[in-house]
Amino acid sequence: MINTATVVKVMCILWLCLTCHVSQAAIHLAPITVSGTITDKTTGDPVPGATVRIKGTSAGVTTNETGYYKIEVPGSESILVISITGYATQEIAVGTQTTINVALTTQASDLDEVVVIGYGTQRKGDVTSAVASVKADNFVKGFAKDAGQLIQGKVAGLAVTTPSGDPNANTQISLRGNSTLMASTSPLVLIDGIPGSLNTVSPEDIESIDVLKDGSAAAIYGTRGTNGVVLITTRKKGNRPATLSYDGYVSIQTIARKMEFLDAADYRRLLAEGFFVPTANEKWDYGTSTNWLDEITRTPVSHTHNLTLQGGTAQTNYVASVNVRQWEGLFNRSENKQLIGRIDVNHSMLDNKLKFNVNVIGRNRKFFAAPNYAYIYRQALIRNPTDSVYTYDGKWDEDPNGFNYDNPVRPIEEVDGESRATELRFNGNIIYSPIKDFNIKLLLSGAKTSELTGYYETFDNRASIVNNRKGYGSRGAGHFQDNLLELTADYSKNFGRSKFTILGGYGYQDVTREGFSAWNSDFPTELYTYNRLQSGDAVSNPFATTGMRGVSSYKNNYKLIGFFGRLNYAWEDKYLLMATIRHEGSSKFGVNYKWGTFSAFSAGWRISQEAFLKGSNVVNDLKIRAGYGITGTAPNDPYMSIIVLNYNTDSRFLYNGTWIQPVEPNRNSNPDLRWEKKEEINVGIDFSLFNSRLSGSLDVYQRDTKDMLYDFPVPVPPNLFGSTLANAGRMRNRGVEVLLNYEIIRSRDISLSSNITYMNNKNTLMSISNDLYKTSNDFFFAGHTGEPIQVTTHRVKVGEPIGNFYGYKSVDIDADGNWIIEGKDGKPKPIDDAVPDDRKVLGNGIARHTAGWNLAFRYKQFSLNLNMRGAFGYQILNFQRMYYENPTIKQYNMLKTAFDKVYGKRELANPLAYVSHYIENGNHWKFDNITLGYNVDVSSSKYFKQARVYVSGLNLLVLTGYKGIDPEISRLGLDAGNDSRDKYPTTRTFTIGTNITF
Secondary structure, three states, X not given: OOOHHHHHHHHHHHHHHHHHHHHHHHHHHOOEEEXXXXXXXXXXXXXXXXXXXXXXXXXXXXXXXXXXEEEEEOOOOOEEEEEOOOEOOEEEEOOOOOEOOEEEOEOOOHHHOEEEEOOEEEEHHHOOOOEEEEEHHHOOOOOOOOHHHHOOOOOOOEEEEOOOOOOOOOOEEEEOOOOOOOOOOOOEEEEOOEEOOOOOOOHHHEEEEEEEOOHHHHHHHHHHOOOOEEEEEEOOOOOOOOEEEEEEEEEEEEEOOOOOEOOHHHHHHHHHOOOOOOOOOOOOOOOOOOOHHHHHEOOOEEEEEEEEEEEEOOOEEEEEEEEEEEEEOOEOOOEEEEEEEEEEEEEEEOOOOEEEEEXXXXXXXXXXXXXOHHHHHHHHHHOOOOOOOEXXXXXXXXXXXXXXXXXXXXXXXXXXXXXXXXXXXXXXXEEEEEEOOEEEEEEEEEEEEEEEEEEEEOOOOHHHHHOOOOOEEEEEEEEEEEEEEEEEEEEEEXXXXXXXXXXXXXXXXXXXXXXXXXXXXXXXXXXXXXXXXXXXXXXXXXXXXXXXXXXXEEEEEEEEEEEEEEEEEEEOOOEEEEEEEEEEEEOOOOOOOOEEEEEEEEXXXXXXXXXXXXXXXXXXXXXXEEEEEEEEEOOOOOOOOOOEEEEOOOOOEXXXXXXXXXXXXXXXXXXXXXXXXXXXXXXXXXXXXXXXXXXXXXXXXXEEEEEEEEEEEOOXXXXXXXXXXXXXXXXXXXXXXXXXXXXXXXXXXXXXXXXXXXXXXXXXXXXXXXXXXXXXXXXXXXXXXXXXXXXXXXXXXXXXOOOEEEEEOEEEEOOOOOEEEEOOOOOEEEHHHOOHHHOEEXXXXXXXXXXXXXXXXXXXXXXXXEEEEEEEOOEEEEHHHHHHOOOOOOOOOOEHHHHOOEOOOEOOOOOOOOEHHHEEEOOEEEEEEEEEEEEEOOOOOOOOOEEEEEEEEEEEEEEEOOOOOOOOOOOOOOOOOEEOOOOOOOEEEEEEEEEEEO
């Protein structure tokens, strides 16, 4: 029999044990509040937007702008999972910790990058449009004129060319070919969301450059987005101690290539051989030896210095920079001096619900207002090398009978002038977040540019002598104002396996340009130059024309209003959708078409998130995407839709005893004038393979431009003017773009990576007529040779690509040295018997293929960057050869090749002519930039945080069969491929520089 007392004792003991066990468990499972900060291990910057989740549950929080988080976990045995795209995921056991700070390590994955898109940012893996992003670490190193050169050869489909060595010239950029006949071809450039240019901000201040390439990405910008959008993001600062950094370099330049013209020894040899036969009024040997190119050029030395101060707290941070540039040009007195200052301040308050940003950029630019250096360059090449700069009595040596034949030194020395431009840009934005993931943003900006120019030709300037005047002076002033207001609201939400972001906004832009100029001549003294124009007495000069005195002014304005919205949706991070719409009104359009609607849609499928690929050791990320978008292009001039009447300032007529100034029509009205409409389809694939060592993208696109602007000839009367700007044409561009990134070696001490870009584009003009506006021909001519040949160089024809050279195809020369051309029937005939119908398409000046190859090598503290790029499948009309590779032009100097046998027969005897013999293949491959750098070890220094020194070379080597100076010429416009004899030659640049952070 069981003792009751014993049972009670046992039950009490069991109860006590159970209670102790439960209490022990309760201790382990008691909720714990954990907080901390998530930072970047490399930079120390906070990581906002990181997810801190309790492992095994869906419970989690997101870090704020300062990287701070706070989360309640069930107990000490909980594990926190910290993750964000672009960083390696970490798991941390809580234990007894209540403060857990985590430094995340970056994880290489191209698709995990955050890219800038229209009015926001997006993870690249979620982007369903064609968007390219280049970060500061991947910029082209060394000397850079502007933002364009930082990404030269880095973005597939974006052609960045530097056709001029002028220190005041900008790079030219174009995206996916030519889509217009008469409108602008330049992409929209935005600096931190504000319209600007490639040189608005110094290259040293740029953090990243993103390019919206297809219609679905650019449609949110409406009529400004047809040519693509370049989004420049300047450097920002997070919660870190203050640092001061210095970036500086010194460069020297040389001419990239010299054309081989006859020198003085060649002249004397030809004179001895009887080639030059002096007459009583002619003289070929003037007794000296002058290298005219050396007389007008120098070895320019340029330098740039940039100081940046940055720092702040979690609530307030700032970046302030000063950039000083003093660039010399190849030609004497050619220069560009700039001072650029920038201040960017961020402040947050009310638990980060209210954020302020103020950004101010000021730029002051000064340069020599010189004569036409391109024309001076031509004169230096064609001047007799036996002639001298000065006569025996110290005066300028000139040929009074020469036509377009001037002493090239004189127009540089006998002028005075200066141009100054001051630009001030202010933009501020306020972001209010009343609830989580809901943001309201107000952006206000104003950009103001003022220009002042003075120019003076001395009494001894040749233009003064030829025009019988005592000096000539001019003064001009210009003002540009661009005001912008944008109000946007966006909301993001994750629910279940879905997430979406919705954006809505309103934009208003008001742009004004105005200017004034005055000019006069016949001054009593040289002392005033251009500063007292009223002292000129051109009105009393019997030889004076209206070009010697006068005043002029202008003003124009346009306004742009837009309402826009965008929806992004993702399901299970696999199926992605984006829809955009913009309703926009512009004062540039006719009264019947003041408003237009631009829409876009794109979708993506992240195949790598499917079960059959998830966890693959080969495929890290794989996405297929497709998009369709409509954008527009507005006319260049604000008043193209209305009648314009101008007063004729050169004539009067007598009416009832009074002299009347006549009024002349300058433009017809067109109430139906509207935007060019570009419809674009883009299909692409993004991939990341082998632990993200191989990544890239492939895009195939078709762009159809409809309602293309064209100046149609119309009868007078009933019209007031002989042409009307209307929408009628159609054009198509088709192409393929490829981007490949490969990390060949990736280790602690050594790395080697390769970046390859490729683009193929085919252009076709589909139509230049519609039912209302018809042309008598389906073609027109463009481009011109200039004097004395005086013919057009290109034909623009329906069914053909833009940029076709059109002229006579030379096939041989006859026994007398005259051209034999191919006739319309394909049979040879003398050029003297040629008729216009014998002309043929001789080539095309727009590259069909472009490519870039960039290599980055690092060994411990050393780095070596090599940037190469090329263009293929296009031709160049070499004007230098066309004019000066001909021994019949004895009044000018000529190329040494002028005496070479043509077609292996004899030297040319035909007068100057535009024939296919002078059209050459422009195919080339450039070793564009080589930079060798060394990171100095400053770990033991109390004063330095980072130091780097480097040397670089720009435009070092060109592999090409082209005989001109440089095959990289302008490939924009209807006369693409014309390598003019008047040009500022490109240069080769050598740079030494340093980057230091204190």
